[in-house]
Amino acid sequence: MRKGAFWAVVAVLVGAAILVRLLSRPSEDAHERMHAEEVKAQAAVESLASLPVAQRLQKLKEYLSLESPIAMRAEAVEALARIDTAEARAMLREALRDFASPVRVRVAExxxxxxxxxxxxxLVDCLADHDTEVRQSALLALQQIRDRRAVSALITLLREDSNEKTQHMAMxxxxxxxxxPFYARYTDPPARRQQARQQWLxxxxxxxxxxxxxxxxxxxxxxxxPAPDLTLRTLEGARISLRRPEKPLLLHFWGTWCGACQQELPHLTAFHRKYGNQVQVVGVAFDEPAGxxxxxxxxxxxxxxxxxxxxDAPIREAFDIHGVPQSVLIDTQGRIRFWWVGAxxxxxxxxxxxxxxK
Structure with missing residues (x-):
């Protein structure tokens, strides 16, 4: 009798736990939303394939506007690259003016x-981009086309860019x-990598x-x-208006549970040490298990x-955050000037x- 009562209690507790889990679980995972948005963008762009080139370019121009989601703009770049006209190439270059890194990386790719x-x-122009990921995407593409005319730009990059991965790729x-024959593996000691770099120079x-x-x-x-019309409250109680920041504002969306975020933290802290008087850096941490x-x-x-x-949900929805890390740089007029997806x-x-x- 007691054994039966025990298992009955266990069943009730397990059932209650499952019910709570179902009720508290978000209706849609962030990565699922991101995937759904990418699939939707890809389908929209692919549906243009049967249109005459002039009509296709007009639609792609609309998709490249900032009113479109970032995923849509990136897919539009992919479609432009498949159209062999001067207008398409001009639009491809113009896409580098987009503040969102996925769009600009896709141009290089x-x-x-x-x-x-x-x-x-x-690609040589992309080697001088501000974004390290754009530079590295351009290096991969230059490896494919193998044009010796790029050597001078590669040497300049090797001389001026301190990122070790970029230097390794450039070599x-x-x-x-x-x-x-000058080369060093990425896993070689710093002295050996520096020796190879000096040999190239x-x-x-x-x-x-x-x-x-x-x-x-x-x-x-x-x-x-324009940045979302939100006012953030820090853990210390300070209020930060995204539309009226006192100085340029770097928002870093992250989480303590995120491996890539933890790898990026030393770069953010180094930046804050150097530019903290000129730029306000604010971390926005999502889904913190310990609050x-x-x-x-x-x-x-x-x-x-x-x-x-x-x-929280309003911040996530305002920026359409599907994953972290991401960083957004807002100027003192409350305008989004740069948006980086990934570390x-x-x-x-x-x-x-x-x-x-400047």
Whole structure:
């Protein structure tokens, strides 16, 4: 009898737990929403395939407007790259003015499908982009087209860009284009990687006259969009208006549970140390398992000293956040000037802010 009563209680508790889980679970996972949005954008763009080129370009121009979701704009870039007309190529280059990184990265990724001279010009321009991910996407594309005219721009990148992955990729492309043996694995000690870099620079001093000099003409983001009309409250109680920030505002959407976010934190803290007097950095943490107290403890343990906000549904919906990390740079007029999806390095934020503060 007692055994039966015990199992009856267990069944009731399990049933109650399942009911609570079902009632509290969001109706749709963030990644599911992101996937659904991408599928919708892809279907919309693919439906244009049967249209005459002129009509297709007109629709793609509409899809590239800032009124469209970022996923739609990125898919429009993909479609433009498949149209072999001067107008399509001009629109592809113009897409680099978009403030959203997925759109601009997609330009670099698809550039190699263009006529060779245009592809080379576009990719060399992307090597001077503010965003490290755009630069690295351009390096991958240059590896595909293998045009020796890019050597001078690659050497400039190797000399000026301190990102170790970018340097490693640039040396790989240089080796493919020139046949020179200077190389170091990404896992080699820093001294060995620096030695390979110096070998390339010494080689260039002797041979640069053999290669044409191509000067990058980067296209910087110039399109803007009003930030959501929200006022955030930090854990300390301070209020931050997105439409009227006192100084440029860098919002970092993240979570303590997110591996990529944790890898990015040293870059954010380094940026804050250097630019904290000129730019307000604010973390917006979503789905924190230990709430405000756990977030504060996590930040204190890792030396994160810029203010934090607990992300909620209104913030998530206003920015259409499907995943983290993401970062948005807002100017003092309350306009979104840069939006990065995925982790970024200190140099990316620094180059963007330097353009903003000019």
């Amino acid at each position: 698809t550039a190699s499908s263009q006529p060779r001279d245009y592809a080379l010009e576009l 790989g492309v240089l080796r493919a284009l020139t046949g020179q 010494a080689w260039w001093t002797k041979t640069q006259a053999e290669f044409p000099a191509i000067t990058p003409r980067p296209v910087h983001p110039s399109q803007t969009q 405000a107290r756990g977030l504060q403890q996590f930040c204190a343990a890792r030396g994160v000293r810029y203010p934090q906000v607990l992300g 970024r390095d200190t140099a990316t934020f620094e180059r963007a802010v330097q353009r903003l503060l």
